[in-house]
Amino acid sequence: MTPNTFIAKVATRTFTFTVVDRKAEEVTIDMYNTPYTLVKKEDRWRNHSSNKMEMSPELVTAVITAINAQ
Numbered sequence: 001m002t003p004n005t006f007i008a009k010v011a012t013r014t015f016t017f018t019v020v021d022r023k024a025e026e027v028t029i030d031m032y033n034t035p036y037t038l039v040k041k042e043d044r045w046r047n048h049s050s051n052k053m054e055m056s057p058e059l060v061t062a063v064i065t066a067i068n069a070q
Contacts, residue, residue, distance in 0.1 A: 005018050008059060009062060015059065031063075038055075038064065
């Protein structure tokens with residue numbers, strides 16, 4: 001894995017993703033050739049409104065936890 005590659009786990013599923021850009025209130029990742037931008041609003045991370053597909057809240061939490069664990 002490269003330094004920007006992470007693993008998020010939700011229940012029995014494992015998701016691999018790459019961090020494309022990281023800011024204090026916004027993270028952009030690539031997961032299975034799909035870009036996702038997550039934004040922090042009111043102390044909670046959420047899908048950006050421009051995402052073509054939405055991640056479940058549990059997966060958003062797992063992604064942010066994996067990034068912060070670095």
